Amino acid sequence: MGFLFDSFEGWKDYCAQNKMSLSEVVLEYERAQKGRSTLDTRNGLSAAWKVMKEAVHTGLEEEMKSRSGMIDNGAKKVYRYPKAVLSREFQNLIARALAAKEVNSCMGRIVAAPTAGASGIMPGVLYTLQEIHNIEEDKIIDAMLIAAGIALIMEQKASIAGAVGGCQAETGTAAAMGSGAIVFCLDGNIEQIFNAVAITVQCMLGLVCDPVAGLVEVPCVVRNASAAAIANSSAQIALADVSSVIPVDEVIEAMGEIGASMETRYKETALGGLAATKTGQRIAKRVLISDIEILPDEGAPSS
Ligand code: SF4
Numbered sequence: 001m002g003f004l005f006d007s008f009e010g011w012k013d014y015c016a017q018n019k020m021s022l023s024e025v026v027l028e029y030e031r032a033q034k035g036r037s038t039l040d041t042r043n044g045l046s047a048a049w050k051v052m053k054e055a056v057h058t059g060l061e062e063e064m065k066s067r068s069g070m071i072d073n074g075a076k077k078v079y080r081y082p083k084a085v086l087s088r089e090f091q092n093l094i095a096r097a098l099a100a101k102e103v104n105s106c107m108g109r110i111v112a113a114p115t116a117g118a119s120g121i122m123p124g125v126l127y128t129l130q131e132i133h134n135i136e137e138d139k140i141i142d143a144m145l146i147a148a149g150i151a152l153i154m155e156q157k158a159s160i161a162g163a164v165g166g167c168q169a170e171t172g173t174a175a176a177m178g179s180g181a182i183v184f185c186l187d188g189n190i191e192q193i194f195n196a197v198a199i200t201v202q203c204m205l206g207l208v209c210d211p212v213a214g215l216v217e218v219p220c221v222v223r224n225a226s227a228a229a230i231a232n233s234s235a236q237i238a239l240a241d242v243s244s245v246i247p248v249d250e251v252i253e254a255m256g257e258i259g260a261s262m263e264t265r266y267k268e269t270a271l272g273g274l275a276a277t278k279t280g281q282r283i284a285k286r287v288l289i290s291d292i293e294i295l296p297d298e299g300a301p302s303s
């Protein structure tokens with residue numbers, strides 16, 4: 001079954017040949033690869049969806065200040081701000097993506113979808129979509145199955161890790177998962193779902209991984225919000241049958257090629273980009289000193 005997730009084209013062909021939906025194929029893959037029954041897989045996703053929603057609430061209701069001080073209740077500030085740039089829904093989307101990711105930066109419980117660094121995107125996207133369109137729980141679970149299939153192929157053809165392919169691989173994959181999920185929930189067809197993935201990734205290509213002080217906080221948290229916005233804009237475009245022109249498999253190959261040629265300093269090493277700015281380096285030094293200060297004194301009793 002592994003071959004199914006080598007390409008989007010292969011996934012689509014398998015659906016056509018076997019008269020199966022995208023989500024049914026992912027369930028079959030789970031059964032073949034991990035011996036999990038349909039019920040187990042769906043229950044597992046249902047539990048993950050619950051954790052995602054809880055992370056949104058936690059980020060919007062509890063104190064979210066990271067030890068470095070770089071994260072300081074940003075989601076709540078956005079959520080409560082009286083003026084909406086576009087609409088209240090858009091403001092909610094941004095605040096929720098920030099909220100779930102802030103929970104991760106403050107060491108709370110999240111779902112790595114597909115990674116912890118990108119853990120705000122799917123919760124922000126799905127929570128807001130469900131609220132606006134009244135999507136049933138079962139359909140959200142099907143959307144999560146499709147999102148998982150999207151991530152499997154992206155991992156296979158390129159990467160989903162910032163340390164391997166830059167931030168395009170991490171937040172880019174999460175945005176592609178979210179975009180495909182939106183189009184599915186709004187009754188888009190397979191072409192439109194894959195087109196949404198292609199358009200999303202086209203918008204995320206080249207994004208480097210440059211976390212300040214090596215902490216998954218800045219720019220990670222705000223990138224979760226922008227990736228959630230791109231997931232929505234791409235879904236809107238794809239639903240209207242506007243073509244990505246470059247087929248989805250080729251777009252993902254381009255992402256892999258860009259990731260492979262990215263310099264090491266842009267792959268989570270905190271040696272380039274924002275991490276290498278004067279302010280970034282000052283913060284890194286301060287974080288290092290405070291880490292040393294909380295280490296127990298050498299020779300001091302350990303109890
Ligand atoms: S900048 Fe790096 S660590 Fe931060 S979200 Fe992107 S890939 Fe992850």
